[in-house]
Amino acid sequence: MIRSQLHEGMALLTIDRPDKANSLTAAMLRDLLAAVSDARMAGVRALVLTGTGRVFSAGADLDEARAGLATAPEWEALSGAVAAMPCLTIGALNGTLAGGAFGMALACDIRLAVPEARFFYPVMRLGFLPQPSDTGRLSRLVGPARARMILMAGARIEAPEAQAWGLVDRIHPAAELLPAAMALAADAVAAAPEHVAAIKAMTA
Template sequence: MIRTERVGNLVVLTLDRPDKANALTAAMLTDLRDAVLAAYDASALILTGNGRVFSAGADLQDITTLATSPLWEEVSSAIARHPGLTIAALNGTLAGGAMGMALACDMRTAVPSARFFYPVIKMGVRPQPSDPARLIALCGPARARMLLMGASKWTADQALTFGLIDDIADDPVAAAKDLCAAACAADPAYVRDLKSVL
């Protein structure tokens, strides 16, 4: 349910469970982590979903075990450590634990209809360990509290204004590919070096 496509120095990973709103199981998280690690030689990585929702977060059938699973942090850490340019091309709503993988990317672009929420306070669980700091770095502490403690739901326009995403596009994958073009054309060693100083 994780589809991998590679063209030259670009890897596109797609969450491919549209009938379940790309809700993530433990097996999918493991496969996604491994796919990200396998793409470390690529100059650019795009993460997207199939269908109208990027991801609804954890599969409700696995919620009791996934709510505190270290797999979420393993996935986001693998993305954050990727030596190339990483972009989340959000084809729809981003919810719950799936927020961490988007926060770990270098950039985020989303469709106009996307919605954003991370309702940990309603579930009585902590967010993934790295998510609050990444969210604060992007949006500031007050907006991070709005999302995590206020259980706010943001539109794409709000997410753009608040700094959670960087662009709104009708075709976020095409927009992400445009952003990746220069990195994919450059020497991979240079791309790694440039990212290291950023």
């Protein structure tokens, strides 16, 4: 369900459950967290998060969400681990991003998306609170009013608008998404880990 590839200073983590819109179970969240930890231990200089199919992630698996996964601490732990990575982190969003899956993407340094991607976080309608760090990261990226449009008004944001807001940095066709992410990571991968970490800290 989670594929992890480490190669020459880069980690590529892929959510691979396209038949379920890459919705995440508790086990998958733990696997993602372990993969991020392994990448850190390996001293990677870049980490890329992506998915298979047409959806990056629909958030929590529906059955497990009803059993409490929607508010589980694993979401916050995962986004915190991504944010704390001392390397360049890139979300290569191959499709729609929804719900709790927002956290790991918001925690990335750079977000790329395909033109068909949509972004929504329906916590108001579903009666859940968003993860604590998600609200701050989202507000810093798009501003408080737009964050409230997503979190409180249930707005569904198309990729061009997401880019205009600063939620997405660049838009690429699906076939170009991963190559574009790899190209952005190339300079960091070629550098020393401490150099990458220092520049990331300076831009925090």
